[in-house]
Amino acid sequence: MSRLISICILFIGCSNSAFAQTGMLEGLLSDKRSTRGFSENATVSLPDLNIGAISDANGHFVILNVPSGVHKVKVECIGYRDTTIAQVSILAGKTTPLNINFPVGCHFLNQKGRRCPYCHREDAAIPLVYGLPDAKTLRMAKRQKVQLSGCMTTGCDPQWYCKRDNKEF
Incomplete structure (x- = not known):
């Protein structure tokens, strides 16, 4: 009887680990200057999977139930350049730590x-x-x-356009 119970326990333990197909991504967003958590409401996402999380007031984030495998992680925050990490490995049943030093400021704001x-x-x-142009603005554009x-702005948008080079800056 005890042998049967041992086999059942072994089978249940093996089957639970065999069916664990997701992991967790957890980390801290920090400013390159201070290396402290910096941003509430930054978006951390895995765009190919259409899942993500919002960071807390200390820059901490957690994304649960991430399918195991190698994924792209994208971080967006108003006033900062978007950051993409091309290959983050998620292991089934494990927590993957990911601490990100975010670039300081928006490069367009330095212009x-x-x-x-x-x-x-x-x-x-x-x-x-x-924004939506009025008649006067349309005439000026012409x-x-x-x-x-x-119509949409992000907080990190160019302010000028070069007619010669056809580039925004």
């Missing part, structure tokens, strides 16, 4: 003035306009005094 960083000219740069740039 001073309207001098194009490509051709280094000011006379080729015009302002970018976001005369190439402004460049229409879409």
Whole structure:
């Protein structure tokens, strides 16, 4: 009888580990300058799987039930450049730690003035306009005094457009 119970326990233990097909991703988002947790409400996602989490006030995040395998992880936060980690291995039944040092600031916010960083000219740069344009803005866009740039903004958006190089900066 005890042999039968031992075999049943062994079978149940093996079957539980055999069926564990997901793991967990847990980590901390930190600022490269301070290396402390920095951002509440940053989005950490696995875009190919359409799952993710929002970081807490200390930059901590947890994503449960991640299918085992190698996945791409994307981190987005307003005012910071998006960061993508191409290959993160998730092991079934395990917690994968992932601490990310986020780039400091938005590179578009560091732009001073309207001098194009490509051709280094000011006379080729015009302002970018976001949102639904009114009639006056449409006329200005037709005369190439402004460049229409879409309705959605992220907090890390270019402010100028170079007519010569066809680039936003």
